[in-house]
Amino acid sequence: MSTPTIRRRNDRRSLRSRGGLIKYAYNNTSQNGEDGIVARLFNVLLPPSKHRHCVDVGAWDGVHLSNTYSLLVGNGNEHAKDGGEGTQWTGVLIEANPQRFQELKKLHDPLVGNICVCAEVSYKPTSSRSLTSILKRDAPHLPSDFDFLSIDIDGMDYWVLADTLGVSSQMSEIKEGEMSSSYRPKVICIEFNPTMPIDLVYVQPRDDNIRHGSSLSALVELANAANYTLVETTLFNAFFVQKEIYEMHLVKEVPDTSIEALHEVSMGTELYQLYDGTIHLWGCRRLLWHRLPIDEEKIQMLPPEERSFPFHPSVAVSSSFSSEGRTKKTQAGGRTTNENSDRRMKQQLTKYQNTSDAKFKSDRLREMAVDMSPYCDTHATMDKKRECFAKLNKTLHRDGFALVRGFGIPESLCKDALRAAKSFLHEADESVRRSCLTKDRARRGYSPMCSENFASLIGKHGPNDLVKKFRIGPLPNKKNLDTLHPMSSLHQPNEWPTAEVWGDENASHFKFTIEEYFARSCHAADCILRAICDGIIDENKNLSIVESIKVLSPDTCNSENDADMGDEPKNHTSILTLLGYQPGSRHKKGSKGYMRPLVSAHTDVGMITLLHFDSGKCAALERAYKSSNTDPENIEWIDVDLPPFHYDDPIFVVNVGDCLSDLSGGSLRSTLHRVMPRPCPPNDAALDEVARTCLALFVGLEPSVSLTLPSGEVISYEEWRRRRIARATAVMKST
Numbered sequence: 001m002s003t004p005t006i007r008r009r010n011d012r013r014s015l016r017s018r019g020g021l022i023k024y025a026y027n028n029t030s031q032n033g034e035d036g037i038v039a040r041l042f043n044v045l046l047p048p049s050k051h052r053h054c055v056d057v058g059a060w061d062g063v064h065l066s067n068t069y070s071l072l073v074g075n076g077n078e079h080a081k082d083g084g085e086g087t088q089w090t091g092v093l094i095e096a097n098p099q100r101f102q103e104l105k106k107l108h109d110p111l112v113g114n115i116c117v118c119a120e121v122s123y124k125p126t127s128s129r130s131l132t133s134i135l136k137r138d139a140p141h142l143p144s145d146f147d148f149l150s151i152d153i154d155g156m157d158y159w160v161l162a163d164t165l166g167v168s169s170q171m172s173e174i175k176e177g178e179m180s181s182s183y184r185p186k187v188i189c190i191e192f193n194p195t196m197p198i199d200l201v202y203v204q205p206r207d208d209n210i211r212h213g214s215s216l217s218a219l220v221e222l223a224n225a226a227n228y229t230l231v232e233t234t235l236f237n238a239f240f241v242q243k244e245i246y247e248m249h250l251v252k253e254v255p256d257t258s259i260e261a262l263h264e265v266s267m268g269t270e271l272y273q274l275y276d277g278t279i280h281l282w283g284c285r286r287l288l289w290h291r292l293p294i295d296e297e298k299i300q301m302l303p304p305e306e307r308s309f310p311f312h313p314s315v316a317v318s319s320s321f322s323s324e325g326r327t328k329k330t331q332a333g334g335r336t337t338n339e340n341s342d343r344r345m346k347q348q349l350t351k352y353q354n355t356s357d358a359k360f361k362s363d364r365l366r367e368m369a370v371d372m373s374p375y376c377d378t379h380a381t382m383d384k385k386r387e388c389f390a391k392l393n394k395t396l397h398r399d400g401f402a403l404v405r406g407f408g409i410p411e412s413l414c415k416d417a418l419r420a421a422k423s424f425l426h427e428a429d430e431s432v433r434r435s436c437l438t439k440d441r442a443r444r445g446y447s448p449m450c451s452e453n454f455a456s457l458i459g460k461h462g463p464n465d466l467v468k469k470f471r472i473g474p475l476p477n478k479k480n481l482d483t484l485h486p487m488s489s490l491h492q493p494n495e496w497p498t499a500e501v502w503g504d505e506n507a508s509h510f511k512f513t514i515e516e517y518f519a520r521s522c523h524a525a526d527c528i529l530r531a532i533c534d535g536i537i538d539e540n541k542n543l544s545i546v547e548s549i550k551v552l553s554p555d556t557c558n559s560e561n562d563a564d565m566g567d568e569p570k571n572h573t574s575i576l577t578l579l580g581y582q583p584g585s586r587h588k589k590g591s592k593g594y595m596r597p598l599v600s601a602h603t604d605v606g607m608i609t610l611l612h613f614d615s616g617k618c619a620a621l622e623r624a625y626k627s628s629n630t631d632p633e634n635i636e637w638i639d640v641d642l643p644p645f646h647y648d649d650p651i652f653v654v655n656v657g658d659c660l661s662d663l664s665g666g667s668l669r670s671t672l673h674r675v676m677p678r679p680c681p682p683n684d685a686a687l688d689e690v691a692r693t694c695l696a697l698f699v700g701l702e703p704s705v706s707l708t709l710p711s712g713e714v715i716s717y718e719e720w721r722r723r724r725i726a727r728a729t730a731v732m733k734s735t
């Protein structure tokens with residue numbers, strides 16, 4: 001098996017200066033060369049002094065990893081003159097741990113002048129355990145500009161330094177009146193957290209009980225605010241000197257005092273991600289202070305069997321409904337860029353080659369689909385219903401689209417209906433289709449290719465849509481036929497292809513199958529509306545929304561008139577449209593290198609739309625991604641797909657229409673969508689594979705039902721539709 005090549009280029013690291021104080025680093029008792037740096041500073045660079053003072057916070061036993069041992073005790077060992085020839089050092093040594101403190105005392109008691117304090121230093125300036133309080137109380141003769149301060153207390157180091165130097169928590173200013181009471185050591189050595197990135201400013205919470213440590217960058221900001229300059233770092237420690245001292249004595253030795261020149265993060269742990277979702281570690285692969293290895297397998301988000309590239313051509317749309325999904329940007333008029341259509345071309349040609357990926361994609365889409373069965377099953381518990389509407393409405397709020405399943409519609413019926421639609425729209429002679437042309441083909445019967453224009457729904461001009469359609473709707477019922485109730489334009493007789501032109505069997509099978517699908521999908525739509533309604537009522541205490549949304553619940557909207565209607569169909573105005581797409585002129589790129597939509601970008605007018613389609617390759621539904629519907633000029637588009645694999649429990653797409661969006665006060669979005677051509681395999685490919693068929697149920701309410709708009713106005717559904725269409729027409733006329 002081939003393995004990846006993994007290494008790091010050296011450039012960034014080689015910037016780190018090796019020529020400054022670090023050149024003199026060595027350890028006597030220190031951990032990472034601090035003894036040598038201190039010696040260089042006080043022996044050579046700073047003006048000589050007969051007597052020097054140091055303070056060691058976190059002194060341990062005075063020896064272990066000590067930065068002051070060589071100054072205070074070191075006589076007699078190989079670096080006897082560490083603190084400067086002829087210089088006498090005295091120190092204040094503070095240690096919190098009582099056992100270690102005993103050792104510390106044992107070491108220092110015989111040495112004249114050294115003071116040992118057993119205390120856990122607090123960050124609180126007002127505390128009797130603050131460093132300034134301890135120094136003032138226990139070492140009253142310590143000069144305020146003593147020579148060397150070493151802080152290593154594994155947590156609050158930053159805040160102890162801030163309080164000692166009198167820097168406010170904002171780091172930008174010296175606290176008023178505190179300077180005189182503060183200390184200004186000439187040189188500071190302080191520990192930082194060496195795992196943190198070089199540009200990270202991390203200041204641990206100001207809490208004695210928290211042990212995070214702070215970053216080097218944070219300490220540099222703090223020190224700069226108090227007029228100190230960074231002059232060197234070791235693995236864990238930063239050295240700062242007073243700015244004036246730096247300028248007088250150290251500029252030559254340390255010309256570049258930037259963090260980048262003086263530090264290299266060698267204990268950092270970095271993460272990067274592979275396309276297939278694997279998380280890789282780089283750098284330090286262990287928990288530094290716990291001495292535990294970081295197990296790469298334990299920090300993975302996906303189990304090994306789920307690690308694959310989600311946008312692999314054959315799994316291209318696994319996140320159709322996720323806001324984080326792959327998107328494509330288009331230019332004005334909804335054109336796909338050259339780059340995208342080339343990529344699309346490749347994707348389409350390889351889309352179904354890899355069956356295991358297709359299965360993976362199917363399973364993902366199925367997982368995403370909201371199970372609506374609690375709304376179809378009269379015995380479902382409220383908890384189940386709540387779970388259902390919460391998932392549904394969450395997705396609809398976010399995307400305006402969702403996948404739904406669990407209606408009990410047999411898969412065989414969906415397949416038969418798609419098959420029947422395909423044979424009518426694609427295989428039958430045009431004369432069959434023309435046998436059911438109606439006057440009002442926007443509502444019933446056959447609507448030929450290029451005879452409609454959905455761009456007009458959003459008040460746009462554009463080429464006519466390249467799709468054939470056939471529509472049926474609810475029949476006029478007793479109420480409509482009553483002379484007192486003139487038939488609404490939304491209720492009309494259906495028109496079917498005639499037996500004379502298509503043959504008895506074809507015609508009756510078509511009518512029977514499509515009517516059956518219509519009835520079952522209307523029932524599914526009722527379930528969805530009830531769930532949406534419950535969801536909105538649950539999440540909304542706003543009365544006008546609740547009032548207006550109640551109409552969605554089919555039980556409510558039809559209850560008045562149901563009693564005397566027996567088994568008559570309800571008065572809804574839902575229309576089932578069969579849509580047929582075939583490869584045509586728009587499948588070739590135009591002179592400008594982009595493709596034009598088969599159905600222009602639009603929003604659906606009614607309540608919801610319930611879609612079911614086959615995997616025909618020549619067309620694909622896309623929805624706008626994270627865009628405002630009022631600005632369709634610059635939109636990112638994302639595919640809306642159904643699983644190419646069939647399940648016993650068929651999956652549908654539901655999207656929010658304008659009326660529902662209005663009733664919800666805009667909280668449910670009616671998202672702009674369109675149908676785009678997809679490159680097809682060569683011309684001789686079977687029509688069966690390329691033609692695309694869609695069953696779209698556009699769900700409408702009873703024409704006379706009263707809607708309470710969020711504004712409080714009460715109008716009928718029919719009036720709402722009239723205004724909606726008039727609005728779009730007015731926009732079109734003005735452009």
Ligand SMILES: O=C(O)CCC(=O)C(=O)O
Pocket residue numbers: 579599604611613620621673674675694696
């Ligand atoms: O064919 C499709 O996928 C959807 C068509 C559509 O959006 C419509 O007819 O409103």
Ligand SMILES: [Fe+2]
Pocket residue numbers: 602603604609673
């Ligand atoms: Fe639509």
